[in-house]
Amino acid sequence: MSMSLADARYFLNRMIGLLRRSLASLRTRGWQATWQRIRVHTRTLPAPRSAALYLPEALPFAPFSVPHSVEPRVSIVIPVYNHVGHTLACLRALAAHPPQVACEILVVDDGSIDQTVQWMPQVQGLRYEVRASNGGFIDACNDGVARSRGTYVVLLNNDTVPQPGWLDALLETFSTVPGAGLVGAQLLYPDGRLQESGGVLFQDGSAWSYGRFESPEDPRYSALRDVDYCSGAAVMLPRALWDQLGGFDTRYRPAYYEDTDLAFAVRASGHRVLVQPASRVVHDEGTSNGTDTQSGVKAYQVRNRGVFAAKWAAVLAQHPAVGSVPSPALLHRHQRQVLILDEVVPQPDRDSGSLRQYNLIRMLIEAGAHVVFVPTRREHAGAPTEALQRLGVEVWYAPFLEGIGPWLREHGPRFAVVMMVRHHVASECLPLLRSYAPAARRVFDTVDLHYLRERRGAELAGDAGLLRNAQRTRTRELAVMAASDVTVLVSDAERTQLQVDAPDVHVELISNLHEVAGGGAPWDQRRDLVFVGGFRHPPNVDAMHWFIGEVFARIRAQLPDIRFHCIGADVPQALHDLAAGQPGVLIHGFVPVVTGYMDEVRIAVAPLRFGAGVKGKVNLSMAHGQPVVATTCAVEGMHLRDGEDVLVADDADAFADGVVRLYRDEALWQRLSAAGLRNVADHFSLDAARETVRRVFLE
CATH class of the missing domain: 3.40.50.2000 (Glycogen Phosphorylase B;)
Structure with a gap:
């Protein structure tokens, strides 16, 4: 495809911008850090790689055990009719990578005449339920769910191999997505190609397996999404909702379109139907009934499409016309x-x-x-x-x-x-x-x-070249x-x-957006000082050089047992060297979860001498009820008052005195803690921003 004028301008602007930022970085970061940043921007990107599929080895049968709980949160219902080799592979996968959630596994035998009846009773922990007579897939599923005990139920075909983490990803969706009613897994072929990432229904009731034969890592198919339906090969829903809807509609006996009908019923009840690609399940499509729709049980797929289309005609009228090609836009x-x-x-x-x-x-x-x-x-x-x-x-x-x-x-x-x-x-x-x-x-x-931050940094450094760069940025x-x-x-x-x-x-x-976490530990159970901030940000590097080099010794002279916790990714070696000569300074580097430091350390410091914007480190501490001692720059534009919400100081002696005073004064600490929580709720919470977000993005 030829390059348009817009494409050419984008490439040129990108190269010029990279050159400008690299020259500025040379002044502030040095050549080694700058070269690393250039390499990041110009390197050839590798293809993303997902974990290799787990496919259990086809070994001769020997007794083994599967996950089992007497008080399951999830019941996995596996209907079977012969094909014991597939059933064993499915159960071995569940045994090899047990879910984190408490679960039970029910194999519902719909009249098998192969070795299913000999081998299944030897699988420890398995609930092997034998039906009185063969009734088909729909009856076996309805019967199996009726015998289950979990709060959630999963319908899982026996010709599947669930991948590690599949069940927990399905269950997590119900706690993170409001209104989730039915969640399906991403189905893969044994060779790793995508079989289905949710299904699309057209106006005549015909279906499209979205992503079929494509890469499961393709962005079109890799994100949680509302879907028309999910294949019943691997779906989860609350048991109470299943009972409310009456399970699979028996008008589709013995099989086909019952899963699509269930999805429409779930949506009609006010719930959402979603596919969760983080849950991956290999499905050997067509094992039970083949793929020929002209004969056998598979012929019911053609008949039942008409039954489904008649039942849901009013809803299907709003769906895409036959012949449409599904895409994200559609x-x-x-x-x-x-x-x-x-x-x-x-x-x-x-x-x-x-x-x-x-x-x-x-x-x-x-x-x-x-x-x-x-x-x-x-x-x-x-x-x-x-x-x-x-x-x-x-x-x-x-x-x-x-x-x-x-x-x-x-x-x-x-x-x-x-x-x-x-x-x-x-x-x-x-x-x-x-x-x-x-x-x-x-x-x-x-x-x-950016131009305001760069100008302040240039003025602090007294660097005329950086000042000219700031003007160009402006x-x-x-x-x-x-x-x-x-x-x-x-x-x-x-x-x-x-x-x-x-x-x-x-x-x-739209300022910083924080959840108000609450007060954390009380004053008498907290110790020490903390700073949180990434060190690719020059103001944070300067702040720590100033605080560790000039302020902390003044604090420790009055509080000899106090320690300072410095947290943040990409700590430069010069800062490590400086800290090595300062007793009580602990450089932690990147910490994935900082909640403990917010809830258990007594005071946060924000000693920034230049910068712009709103300082998330201040918001984060206050959202946890942790008072802050900061510079004027660090609290700029944050609706904070010195002595009422925060302590503010700009020279080394005053900053150290503020820390010592707050560290010793429980009443002052309590007052600033409560005020900080109010400040975040009023100005930096999600609720505070909703109206502006609606106006900017949604009107």
């Missing part, structure tokens, strides 16, 4: 589709900007929007990417994302809103959006005013704002600044 046609463009996917356990973005995405999904995330670096980030997919975010990456321009050319028209994160991403992508998504509202998320950042429909800021202080620098820009405020 499947999400009833939702407002929002595209987010950023360099990488958010990692909310590493920085406050990522946490804000992650919580914004959660809010959009909860409001009914379909969110698509495209990282311009085209990287699959592993666990952070999978976390978004579990939320229901359609995340694109190489090799399926060949380039931003070609992707927007294909997908751009489906978006109502496009949010560009950070000015260099926006300046690169704006020409493409004008060409390929002309109807979309263009939202520019500054994260913070020019580019304001140009992006002028070309965008809405500019999103994080603080009132920045909004005030823009009233002077760019009064005509349409500005909205």
Whole structure:
């Protein structure tokens, strides 16, 4: 495909932006760190790799045991009729990788005449239930569920091999997705190709297995999604809902379309039907009844399509016409589709900007929007990417994302809103959006005013070259704002600044977004000091050099047993060297879960001497009832008052005195703890931002 003018401009802008940021990085980070950042941006991306499929070896039968609980939360119902080899493979997979949740496994024998009747009683922990006579798949499932004891029930074909973690991923969906009623697994062929990631129904009742024969890692099929139906080969639903709906409709006896009918009934009852690709199950399609719809039980598939179409005619009238090709645009046609463009996917356990973005995405999904995330670096980030997919975010990456321009050319028209994160991403992508998504509202998320942060850092360093760079950043950042429909800021202080620098820009405020966690441990059970912040952010590096080098010794002179916990990824060696000569300083580096430090350490410090935006480290501590001693820069635009919500000091002696005073004064500590919790609830919680999010993205 030839390169358009918009594509060429994107490539040129991207290369120029990378060169500019590299030159600035040389001044602030040095050549080694800069070279590493250049390599990240220019390296060839490997194809994403999923774990190899688990397929148990076909060994001669010998007794073994399967997971079993006398008080199961989940009942796995496996209807069988002969094909004992498949049943053994299924049970061996369940035994090899037992679920975390308490479960029971029922094999419901619908009249087998092979070795099923000899071998199943020898499987320890298995509930082997034999039906009085053969009645077919529907009757076997209804009978099996009636005998189950779990709060949730899973229907699992015997010709499946569940993959590790499959059951827990299904169950987790019910606790994380409001209104979930039926959740199905992603089905794979034994060779690893995708068999189905949910199903699509057309107006005549015919079906399309979405993603059939494609890669299961394709972004179109890898995210949690509402679907028309899920194959009954591996589905979970609450037992109470199954009973309410009466189980499988017996008009479809002996089999076929009963699972599709159940999905429609679940949705008609006000619940959602979803596919969870994090749950992977290998399915040897056609084992029981073959694939020939002209004869045998399989012929009921043709007959039952007519039965189904007549029963659900009014609903099916709203479905796509026969001949439509399912695509993300078609499947999400009833939702407002929002595209987010950023360099990488958010990692909310590493920085406050990522946490804000992650919580914004959660809010959009909860409001009914379909969110698509495209990282311009085209990287699959592993666990952070999978976390978004579990939320229901359609995340694109190489090799399926060949380039931003070609992707927007294909997908751009489906978006109502496009949010560009950070000015260099926006300046690169704006020409493409004008060409390929002309109807979309263009939202520019500054994260913070980069030119303001750069200018303050240059002034602190007394570096005229950095000051000139900051002025160039200002020019580019304001140009992006002028070309965008809405500019999103994080603080009132920045909004005030823009009233002077760019009064005509349409500005909205969406600050840091935090859950209010609560008070944590009381004052007398807390010890020490803590700082949390990633060290790819120059203001954090400077803050720690100042605090460890000039402030902490003053504190320790008055509190000789106190320790300081420094937490954050990518700690530079110079900071390790500085800390090595300071008793009581503990450099922890990256800590995946910092909750313990928020709930058990007495005071957080935020000694930032330059920066911009709102400081997530301050919000995070206050959301846990942990008081903060901070500089004026660190609390800028955060609605905080010195002595009432926070203690503020800007020189080493005053900062140390504030820490010692707060550390010793329980009454002051209690007052600041309560005030911090109120501040987060009033200004930095998800509820505080809902109206602005609705106005910017959903109207």
